[in-house]
Amino acid sequence: MSKIAQTVHDLALPIVRELNMEIVDIEYVKEGKNYFLRVFIDKETGIDIEDCEMVSERLSEKLDEVDPIPHNYYLEVSSPGAERPLKRKEDFEKSVGKRVYIKTYEPIEKEKIFEGTLTNFDGENVYVEILIKTRKKQVMIPLKKIALARLAVSF
Numbered sequence: 001m002s003k004i005a006q007t008v009h010d011l012a013l014p015i016v017r018e019l020n021m022e023i024v025d026i027e028y029v030k031e032g033k034n035y036f037l038r039v040f041i042d043k044e045t046g047i048d049i050e051d052c053e054m055v056s057e058r059l060s061e062k063l064d065e066v067d068p069i070p071h072n073y074y075l076e077v078s079s080p081g082a083e084r085p086l087k088r089k090e091d092f093e094k095s096v097g098k099r100v101y102i103k104t105y106e107p108i109e110k111e112k113i114f115e116g117t118l119t120n121f122d123g124e125n126v127y128v129e130i131l132i133k134t135r136k137k138q139v140m141i142p143l144k145k146i147a148l149a150r151l152a153v154s155f
Helices: 003-018 049-065 089-095
Strands: 022-031 034-042 076-079 099-108 112-119 125-132 135-142 144-151
Touching: 003 022, 003 034, 003 049, 022 076, 034 049, 049 076, 089 112, 099 125, 099 135
Parallel strands: 034 076
Antiparallel strands: 022 034, 099 112, 099 144, 112 125, 125 135
């Protein structure tokens, strides 16, 4: 996490906790000539526009006070969506039984992309049941080898 993202995380955490929400991810990116600070939030019952507005207003006040970003930027507060990223151990624990998409830094059993059901998480390894033609197969993926993980929507 970048220094700016970490500072924003520290400022946003008390706000979202007070509202019984969680921070899913924070991105600080330049797109074209504009900078964007994106804060993704969630809660058990899901996020609506009012939740985003409330966090955005309160966080904007804090950011104006502390002023951690030296130039103009757009603040966006939103839900992570249906394909929410899985970054922390808690994210994997909560996602057992759900469909996931995982990309690894290096091949595991000759593959780098896995999509299937997250069947277990032991704190160090993710276990995913994938389908190869008509056969189910369990794959163990070490957490440290995961480049990207997110929930996957199936149609």
